[in-house]
Amino acid sequence: MKRRVLLGAGAAIGGTALGGAFSAAPAAAQTAAGLRVGTWGAAAYPLADVTFGGRTGRFIVRTSVAGTAPRLRLSNVGGTAPLTVGTVRFGLHAGGGAVTAGTNKAVTFGGSASAVIAAGAVVLSDPIDLDLPAEADVAVSIHVPDTVANVTGHSIAAQRSYLTPDGDHAADESADAFTEFISKWYLLDEITVELDGPGGAVVCLGDSITDGVGSTSNLNRRWPDYLARRLLAAGASTGVLNAGVSGNRVLWDGAAPSAQARLDRDVLSHPGVHAVILLEAINDIASGKAAAPGDLLAAYAQIRERLAVHGVLLVLGTVTPWLGSASYTDAKEAIRVAVNTAIRESGDPYIDFEAAVRDPDDPRKLRAEYDSGGGVHPSWAGYEAMAAAVDLTLLEPNPSL
Template sequence: MRRRSFVAGTTALVAGGALAGGTPAAATTPARTQGAARAAATMRAGTWGAGAYGLDGVTFGGRTGRFIVRTSVGGTSPRVRLSNVAGAEPITVGPVHLGLHAGGGAVTPGTNKAVTFGGATTITIAAGAVVLGDPVDLTLPAQADLAVSVHVATPVANVTGHSIAAQRSYLSIDGDHAADESATAYVTPISQWYLIDEVTVETGAAGGTVVCLGDSITDGVGSVSGTNQRWPDFLARRLLANTATAAVGVVNAGISGNRVLWDGASPSSQARLDRDVLSHPGVYAVVLVEGINDIASGKAATAGDLLAAYRQLGERLGMLGIGLLCGTITPWLGSASWTEQKEAIREEVNAAVRAGGGVDFDLAVRDPANPQRLRAEYDSGGGVHLTPAGYQAMADAVDLALLDPARTLIQSMIGVGP
C-alpha cells in the first residue's frame, strides 16, 4: 500500500483534498484552529515580526533607536514585543513609543504613543526572555510604516536584534528621544533592528498569523532596501487583496545564513521554532523554504537529512494544530559552493516536496533553459538571491486557498511525499 504524503493529504487545507482526493476528514486539532471557532472570533495576529538573535559586535545604549517596520494586516490595540533572547544578563529598556512613520526619522504628529509595561514606562528583560508591551490606543492601517522608538540608558553589548533589515532605521544623539515626533535628534541611519521582534494587533475579524520560516531568501537579500519587496511582503499583499484571507497577518521569520540542521550565527530553524514561530499569537500556518545553506555547507550530507528535519517540523507544528506548507529550494548555480553532488541533493529534496504537494518555488523562478540556474531577470547577482521580481514570482506561486484560516486544519498541511 502506498504511504501517504507526510502527515498531509488528510487536511482540508490541501486544496480541498487535492493530494488524497475527495472530502477531507473531520478535524481533530485544538479548538482554536477550527474554522467555526475562527469565524466567530476576533483575532490577535502578528502584523510584523523578525527572527531575533545576538548581533556580534553591536552595542546599543545611552541613546534611542527609532526602528521602522511595515505592517502586514491592519488592526487596533497594537502590542510591541521586546527581546533579550541572546542576552547573557538582564537589561532595562524604556521609555518606548510607537507611532506612524512620517518619513526619515520623523513620526506623524499625534500618533507617537507611549508603550507601557504593566503601566510602567521601563521594564527589565531577563536574559533569554521577551516582554510584551501593554496594548496601545492606536489604529494601525494595513501596509503602513511604523516607528518603534526604544531608549536604553545603559549600553548593551551584542544586543539582540536582526542584522539584515532591508529597511533604514535611525539612532539618536545621546539621551531619551523616544517621545520626539521630529527627526531632529535621529542623526545616524542604520540597517538593523535592535530589541524589537514583534508587533501584534486585534484584527476585528476572524483571521490569524502566517509565519514564513527560512533563510536569506525569506529575509529578502537582493531586494531593494525600504521598499518591502521580500517575498513574504508580496504574500502579505496578496492575502490582503483576497477576501478569504484579508484579516491574516504575515510574520517574516527569515534569517540570513540560517540552516535547518545546524546552528550558525543564529540557531537552526528547528532550535528556534518555539521562539520565532510558536510564540506569535494566532499562528495557524507556516510556510517553509530553507535548506540551501545546509546543502552548501555540507551539513546536509544527504537529502534524507533535510527531509527528516522537515518531517519533524511538521510533526511539532501539527501537534498544535498548525499547518506546515513546505516549499522547494530555489536554484543556486553561480554560488562558489555549488557542486554537482550538492545540486543532486537539492533536486532530490525538491522531488520529495513536489510529491507531497508543496509550493514549487523552484519552478516559479528557475531558468527554463537551465533549471539549475535562476532566470536572469530574477538573479540579483551571484546566482542565489533574487530580485524583487523574483520574490514576487515566489509569492505568486503560493495557492492562497491553502492559507484560508476558515478551513479546518488537521495536524499539518503539505509536507514531504513518499
Template sequence: MRAGHDHTRRVAAVILAALVTAVGVPLAAPAAQARPSVSAEARTPQDPAPAGRDRHFAVTWAASADRQGAGPADRSYRLVVRISAGGNALRIRLSNAFGDHPVTFASAYAGLRRQGAELIRGSNRRLTFAGQPSVTVPAGETILSDPLPGKLAAQSDLVISLYVTGAEGPTTGHGMAMQTSYATAGDHAAEEAATSWTDPISSWYWLDAVSVETSTAISSVVTLGDSITDGWASTSDANRRWPDYLARRLQAAPDSPVKGVANEGISGNKVLADGAGQAALRRLDRDVLSHPGVRTVLVLEGINDIKAHSGVTVDDLVAGYRELADRIHAAGKCVVGATVMPFKGWSEYDAAGEAVRQGVNDWIRHGGAFDAVVDLDRITRSPYDPQALLPFFDGGDHLHPNDKGMQAMADAVDLSALRCDR
C-alpha cells in the first residue's frame, strides 16, 4: 500500500504547477443519480463567498457571450483557453443566455493542454454541478460548476471539454476566438488523447468564464471593448491580443494586486446600439459586473459607433460613457477610459467621423468621469499623420493593430491606474 501512495505522490508532483489532485476527494456524484436542472440559486451569476474570510473567487478568463448559429445535438466541444491569474478551486460558467431551448451538458471536464487537442496525461478531471455530473440549463440562463479541488497555475492553457445534448436552435458562444478549439460527434469529453477530436473550430461555445479561488488581496480587471480588444489582426493561437499582453505584464509585476484579466471584447460591438452583440450598455451587467473579484473595468469602445455613419454625436457617446462609468462606480469598482484610436484609411473614414473621434477623445482625457485614462490614440497614431495608425502598428486595414501594436497598447497601461481607492 505504501508503494502505491508513493507512486501517487510522484504523479501528482509532475502536474503540481497546474492541477493538483486531492487523493480520495470525490469529484462527482454517481452517474446514476438524477440530472439536475438549474435552480434559482444556481442561476445567480455571482460566486458565493468561500469559507475563508481572506479568500475569494476572481475571474481569470472570460469571453463575451453572443447569439451563434444552430448547434447539433450529441456533440462534444474541446475549448482551449489561456487563463491569466492562478489559484485554487477553479469554477467555470456555462451560458445558454442566447438559446431558445434548454441545453444539457451531459458531461464536463477540465484539463491541461499538451498540444493541439491533446491533454497532459492525468490532468483531465470531471466537473460537477450541485454535486451532479450533468446539468440542464434553461434558455436565457447560466450556471456555475462546483469548485474543482486543486491548484491552477497562472498562464495555463486550460481545456474545458463538454458533451452537449439536446441543443436546438441558436447556441450561445463567442464567435471570434482567435484560438483553435475542437469538436467531435458523440461523448469524448473524458478522453485525453487527440484522436477523436477531428473538427477544428474557431469559436468558443457555451463557456463564457473561468474563475479561481485566491487571496482577497488579488483582483481582476475586465477589458470591455470591440474587435480591437477581441484581438482581430493579432496572430491566431498565439495569445497576442492586447489583454493577453496586459495579463503577462501583471503576472510579472510583483507589486500589482491585479492579476486576473477578463477579455470582454466583441468584434463590431458598439457603446450605444445593438448589432454585433448587445451594446456595451446592455451587456455590462452580464459581461462585466457579474464576474467575481473584479476591481477595475477598462473601457475601449466607440469606434464602431463613430465610423458607422449613423449620426452619433460627441454628446451621444459622452452620455453613454457617463452611464457606463456611473454604473461601474455604483458597483464599487474602478473604471479606466481609453481614447479611441485612429482609423484614417478604413473604408468608412470621413471628416465628420474624425471630428466626433477628436471630440470624444478630448472629453475622455478631460471630462473627469473616469478614475484614470489610457491615451491609446497618442500611443498608436502616426507622428506624420495623427489621424492614421502608425504604419509599424497597422494590421493592414488601418483600423486594427498588429501584434506589435497590441503589445504597445498593453505597455501603455499604467498598472497603478488599475487600483484606484474606491
C-alpha cells in the first residue's frame, strides 16, 4: 500500500487554486449512493465535576454536508459504569432553545426508545427519517433519568445549548422548559448522514486552535467551520468533523488523551473519512514535553503511517505563532521553527497555517488583526484566513493510497 502524496511541498497555500468548481474524484473513487459520512463531530472525554441526569439537555450543533437518514452517536468513553439514556429527539433548530415545528423526530436504538451505553463505549442510533440540508442547525434533545458524575462530553463548544431544571422535555418543541444555558455538549459526539453520490469526510485534529478558542460564540467561526463553507461553495460533498480539544498535545495526555492516543476513536471510528488535517504541537512545545523537533516529527510520522493503513491521508499544518504566551522562550520558539521547516521540506502535503496568520514584520507573533488576545489564539478573522490557506485539492477523495 503506497502513501498518497497529492501535492508536494510547493502546495503550501492554495486557497485560490480551484477557482470555482471542486473537481470530481477520479472514476475509481466514485462511490454508489448510500455512502455514510460524518457531517458533524466533536471529540468526547470526561468532563470533570460536571453532572447530568434527571433532566433534559438540548444541544445545538451545525452540520456540514447535506444528506439523508441522519444517525447519532452517543458516547460514554469517560464513564466508569453503564449509562442509561432515556428519550432522545432530533430536529431542526428554530433559535434559542426551540425546535422547528414538525421536525422533532424520535430517536431509537435498535428499535428501542432508550439505550444503555457501556462504560468506555458508544452507541449508534437507528437512521432518522429527516433530510438535512447543508449547514443545518440541529437540536439534539437528550433525557438521562439518573444522575451521572463526570459525564462524557465536550467542554468548549463555542455554542449555546440548553438544560431543563428537571424532567423529560425532549419532545417539547418550545423553549419554555429549557431555562439554563451552557456552552458544552454532553454525550453527543457524532452525526452521520447518507450521501446521494460520491463524497467523503475530513477530520480536523488538533488543540484549542482547532477547537475554536478566540472565535465568536454561536456563529460557527472556527477554522474547520470556514473550511466546511469553502468545500460546500466549491461543490464538494465532504463532511468536516472538528476533533479539536483545548490543551491537547501530540506526545502526552492532558485535558484529554494525546492526539496519538485518541486517533482511533476521534478519527478512524468515523465513517467515510479520507483525510485528516493535523494542527497540533504548540502545547507540547510550551509545556516542555517536546524537548526537540524530532520528538514531534517522529510522532507525526507514526500518525501518518497509522492513517495510511486505513487509506486515510494526513495533511500537516504548520504551527502558528505564539509570542505573547507566558510559556514562550526563544529556545522553545526554535523548536517550533524547526518543526515548521521540516513540514515544509518533507515533500508530504501540508497547509501553511503559520504563513496565513503571522505578522510579516515578526513571524514569532500573530498579525494584530488576527490575534484574539494573548498572542496564541486567532480571532475569527484569523480562523477565516487559516481556512482560506487550505488547497482544497488536497482534500479530494483519491484511490491512490
